Amino acid sequence: MKRIIVTCLLLWPLLATAELGGPSLESPGNDVYDTESLRRGAKLYVDRCLGCHSLKHMRYRRLQKDLGFSEAEIKQLFPTLERVVGSMTTAMDSKDAERWFGVAAPDLSERARALGTDWLYTYLRTFYVDDERPFGVNNWVFKDVAMPHVFWDLQGEQRAVIKKIDEMPVIVRLEQAKPGKLSAKEFDLAVTDLVNFLDYVAEPAQLERRSLGKWVLLFLLIFGFVSYKLKKEYWKDIH
Numbered sequence: 001m002k003r004i005i006v007t008c009l010l011l012w013p014l015l016a017t018a019e020l021g022g023p024s025l026e027s028p029g030n031d032v033y034d035t036e037s038l039r040r041g042a043k044l045y046v047d048r049c050l051g052c053h054s055l056k057h058m059r060y061r062r063l064q065k066d067l068g069f070s071e072a073e074i075k076q077l078f079p080t081l082e083r084v085v086g087s088m089t090t091a092m093d094s095k096d097a098e099r100w101f102g103v104a105a106p107d108l109s110e111r112a113r114a115l116g117t118d119w120l121y122t123y124l125r126t127f128y129v130d131d132e133r134p135f136g137v138n139n140w141v142f143k144d145v146a147m148p149h150v151f152w153d154l155q156g157e158q159r160a161v162i163k164k165i166d167e168m169p170v171i172v173r174l175e176q177a178k179p180g181k182l183s184a185k186e187f188d189l190a191v192t193d194l195v196n197f198l199d200y201v202a203e204p205a206q207l208e209r210r211s212l213g214k215w216v217l218l219f220l221l222i223f224g225f226v227s228y229k230l231k232k233e234y235w236k237d238i239h
């Protein structure tokens with residue numbers, strides 16, 4: 001009996017969130033080895049996120065090297081940077097941020113690992129109009145979030161379709177209220193690039209492992225060939 005009660009208590013938060021009707025998370029299907037996608041994601045991040053969210057663990061030089069940005073491209077990406085040194089901090093003072101948003105915008109270096117790419121992908125696509133919130137938007141995944149909808153021009157506006165279930169208003173889906181500059185499909189792809197970039201930032205060494213993997217395979221192939229030849233050579237005398 002005790003066990004049943006404990007199980008119920010442990011499951012309660014899960015049941016409670018299910019009841020509030022958060023969306024099921026969707027997968028971005030991103031690929032951290034797709035350098036073009038990472039480059040697009042990096043640009044989008046600098047344009048739309050870096051003003052508020054730093055990436056303290058990401059160094060400019062590393063970004064340049066891993067994503068193959070030329071010196072001119074990196075200067076274009078960060079025009080105010082005098083020398084390409086240090087890590088991606090934000091221009092915004094965290095005190096200002098707290099004054100404006102009530103909370104500081106967290107550093108996103110490692111959040112992709114903690115939150116997961118599905119969560120990020122769904123979160124960034126589920127802002128909807130809510131006149132009761134300070135920025136006029138709410139989010140389906142992160143209720144009452146203190147972040148504005150930074151993609152409103154690209155995505156357009158979404159409205160929540162609400163149904164009453166047991167007297168409780170529950171969001172059943174979001175629908176497009178005003179179109180944005182991008183079609184839904186193009187917007188999803190842009191968010192995939194961005195999430196891909198955050199996935200890479202959370203663990204830049206992922207890329208090295210892959211390129212190391214190639215050398216290991218090549219080594220094994222050559223080594224295999226040489227041993228095969230050697231074996232033939234030895235057996236020739238024995239037969």
Ligand code: HEC
Pocket residue numbers: 045048049050051052053101103104105106108111120123124144145146147148150194
């Ligand atoms: C105008 C400032 C601002 C901009 C620009 C901005 N954010 Fe935020 N963001 C915030 C604030 C403030 C929070 C904290 C919200 C809260 O806790 O309620 C937040 C929260 C988040 C969270 C949740 C983090 C967590 O640890 O729970 C993620 C993920 C996020 N932002 C991603 C992004 C991405 C990606 C972009 C660029 C597309 C972006 N944000 C642009 C202010 C901003």
